Amino acid sequence: MTDRIDKRRVYLDHNATAPVRPQVIESMASVMSHVGNPSSVHAEGREARRLVEEARSSVAALVGAEPRSVVFTSGATEAANWALSPTTHLTGGRADTRLCLMSAVEHPAVRGGHRFHPALVGEIPVTAQGALDIDAFRLLLDDAEGEVRDGSIIVAVMAANNETGVVQPAEDVAEIVRSRGHIMLCDAVQVAGRLPIDMGATAFDMVTLSAHKIGGPAGIGALVFGPDERVTAEPFLRGGGQEQSRRGGTENIAGIVGFGVAAALAREEAGQVCKISVLRDSLEEGLATISPDVTIYGAEAVRLPNTTCFTAPGLNAETAVIAFDLAGMAVSSGAACSSGKVAPSHVLRAMGVDAETARGAIRVSLGWNSSRADIDAFLAVWQDMRMRSGAAADGVHAA
Numbered sequence: 001m002t003d004r005i006d007k008r009r010v011y012l013d014h015n016a017t018a019p020v021r022p023q024v025i026e027s028m029a030s031v032m033s034h035v036g037n038p039s040s041v042h043a044e045g046r047e048a049r050r051l052v053e054e055a056r057s058s059v060a061a062l063v064g065a066e067p068r069s070v071v072f073t074s075g076a077t078e079a080a081n082w083a084l085s086p087t088t089h090l091t092g093g094r095a096d097t098r099l100c101l102m103s104a105v106e107h108p109a110v111r112g113g114h115r116f117h118p119a120l121v122g123e124i125p126v127t128a129q130g131a132l133d134i135d136a137f138r139l140l141l142d143d144a145e146g147e148v149r150d151g152s153i154i155v156a157v158m159a160a161n162n163e164t165g166v167v168q169p170a171e172d173v174a175e176i177v178r179s180r181g182h183i184m185l186c187d188a189v190q191v192a193g194r195l196p197i198d199m200g201a202t203a204f205d206m207v208t209l210s211a212h213k214i215g216g217p218a219g220i221g222a223l224v225f226g227p228d229e230r231v232t233a234e235p236f237l238r239g240g241g242q243e244q245s246r247r248g249g250t251e252n253i254a255g256i257v258g259f260g261v262a263a264a265l266a267r268e269e270a271g272q273v274c275k276i277s278v279l280r281d282s283l284e285e286g287l288a289t290i291s292p293d294v295t296i297y298g299a300e301a302v303r304l305p306n307t308t309c310f311t312a313p314g315l316n317a318e319t320a321v322i323a324f325d326l327a328g329m330a331v332s333s334g335a336a337c338s339s340g341k342v343a344p345s346h347v348l349r350a351m352g353v354d355a356e357t358a359r360g361a362i363r364v365s366l367g368w369n370s371s372r373a374d375i376d377a378f379l380a381v382w383q384d385m386r387m388r389s390g391a392a393a394d395g396v397h398a399a
């Protein structure tokens, strides 16, 4: 089953998607040979229901939620599209949510505010280290409250950024949001399985999750509601009464089961972040030794234990990613590629990095199968690249 992971390659792009864990593949293969619709009353249907509910409990445990509060979706993008709507409101409270505020470094799955008119979406700035500016947030919230008067505001702040790994003060933001009677959505996609999350101990109203970032399959995720369920999100996908009539469509049973197995394994690992942070720290020490002029974005902020986003003078990320690929390793550039145009990362731009420098950012992200040998291989290629670029630059100077 593990043969599909090419052992000659070094995969250092877990924040984009993690390799599917062998146990996940096995569980999904066995479920796919089982017939049954979880809504059917016969034995096959009841077995399918049992598998779905077992996975729901496992996903709930990953984030300290109640199983009934986990609603499976096709991924975190759908979950965010569902949650970010003026029809999402406080249960039994103010019917309309009038405005949406979000950090300037949200993932495109959240950015833009979806079903809110763009004029009703405000951006909260971040510091040069990439963490949300909490004082600026308080001021924006004061202004927003002045505008909406008797309506609610939905605030979306991710738990940690996918490009820099910077951990956001999302829990503090949620406390403020709740104390002022508004709604809090947290994109926990990159934190799940990397740092412990306990929804019971936070004021998050809704959290989005994605299976493929934790070694599960792509195409499955969840919107998880806080234990007090103080928010009602009107269904985005209407259909049969699946998922307690919150999300229509026959359940993706194999995907859900794979998500459940990945969540159980990721939960064990979230308690042992030390191993991965030791690898990441040695990667950063190696980078700094080889090129003392390297800049690590968010280095002074609290970061995920698995992510390094860096640049060095003269580095062109697009060329570097290709060079790493040819050398047998997968890393990402910090640039966002859409419609054939490579734009500088909005995350780095929000941190005040100029467009040209932002185009030179490389992201390395580790995960469940990363090893010391991967770090050594990466540093060897980096050393080679820097030597060549130094030699090329010397050539230019000599000419």
Ligand code: PLP
Pocket: 015, 016, 074, 075, 076, 077, 078, 107, 109, 158, 161, 162, 187, 189, 190, 209, 210, 211, 212, 219, 220, 221
């Ligand atoms: N949020 C973050 C922070 C992500 O990194 C991603 C994945 O790229 C998403 C949301 C979207 O997740 P999905 O691919 O499940 O829609």
